[in-house]
Amino acid sequence: MKDSHAFPMPAFIPPDRTDPFVLYQSTLLSTYAERVIHGFTGKPITLGGQSFPAEEVRANRLAVCRHAGMDDARLTLPRQTHTDRFRLNDLPCKDETDAVILTEPGIPAMVQVADCVPVILYEPDRHIGAVIHAGWRGTAKAITQKAAQRLINEHSARPEKLLAAIGPSIGGCCYEVSEEVAAEVANSIPEQPESLYQHRRESGKPYVDLQQVNRLQLQALGIGQIERIEACTRCQPDYLWSHRRGEAGRQVAFLQLRHPGR
Numbered sequence: 001m002k003d004s005h006a007f008p009m010p011a012f013i014p015p016d017r018t019d020p021f022v023l024y025q026s027t028l029l030s031t032y033a034e035r036v037i038h039g040f041t042g043k044p045i046t047l048g049g050q051s052f053p054a055e056e057v058r059a060n061r062l063a064v065c066r067h068a069g070m071d072d073a074r075l076t077l078p079r080q081t082h083t084d085r086f087r088l089n090d091l092p093c094k095d096e097t098d099a100v101i102l103t104e105p106g107i108p109a110m111v112q113v114a115d116c117v118p119v120i121l122y123e124p125d126r127h128i129g130a131v132i133h134a135g136w137r138g139t140a141k142a143i144t145q146k147a148a149q150r151l152i153n154e155h156s157a158r159p160e161k162l163l164a165a166i167g168p169s170i171g172g173c174c175y176e177v178s179e180e181v182a183a184e185v186a187n188s189i190p191e192q193p194e195s196l197y198q199h200r201r202e203s204g205k206p207y208v209d210l211q212q213v214n215r216l217q218l219q220a221l222g223i224g225q226i227e228r229i230e231a232c233t234r235c236q237p238d239y240l241w242s243h244r245r246g247e248a249g250r251q252v253a254f255l256q257l258r259h260p261g262r
């Protein structure tokens with residue numbers, strides 16, 4: 001089992017201090033930049049958070065869309081409540097959902113996070129993808145695995161072709177949880193590697209690595225091309241919002257499929 005929990009993929013692209021936000025991009029997904037628009041934003045702007053004026057948040061979302069070249073008129077945002085449900089493209093959906101499955105080009109999708117794990121999936125042969133919000137509850141419900149499963153089962157994605165980018169979230173270095181939470185999260189994966197819970201400190205409480213758990217959920221489906229963007233939201237106050245640090249701002253993961261030939 002040596003190194004079986006290391007991420008063997010190429011190092012992620014260092015964050016870019018664009019105007020008006022920090023932008024993290026995946027090396028894997030950037031290989032397909034002519035076909036998909038993707039990214040994980042950072043400070044200083046907020047893309048959500050109830051203590052900020054709705055107008056400001058809306059303007060910031062538009063700024064991200066324009067910066068990335070996405071069509072803000074079709075922006076689709078799930079109503080996130082730590083579920084394991086998805087919405088499909090920009091179809092009307094009255095359910096609360098925590099991921100968007102994209103099968104049609106031209107629709108930008110965003111999920112907001114501030115410690116929770118953002119995941120982007122893309123299958124280049126089928127030209128479909130998903131953007132997912134997985135906090136500890138979503139992770140315990142295996143939302144990332146379910147989204148990938150749905151791409152495979154209902155939209156003919158092949159596991160060996162699927163690419164996954166796991167974006168900035170609170171790391172195993174900082175995510176202290178209760179024994180109950182650790183156990184619920186652990187139940188979402190078949191094996192329990194030591195590295196998921198290695199950061200025990202004087203508190204005696206578990207420190208969980210949610211990025212690794214999401215990765216193991218994907219690996220259980222035979223998905224091998226997985227990249228983790230190694231940035232802990234709590235350790236990087238200059239770049240990223242962190243709920244655990246007491247901040248109210250939010251960053252987003254975004255994805256849009258481009259129209260072929262455009």
Ligand SMILES: [Zn+2]
Pocket residue numbers: 170171172173174232233234235
């Ligand atoms: Zn940390």
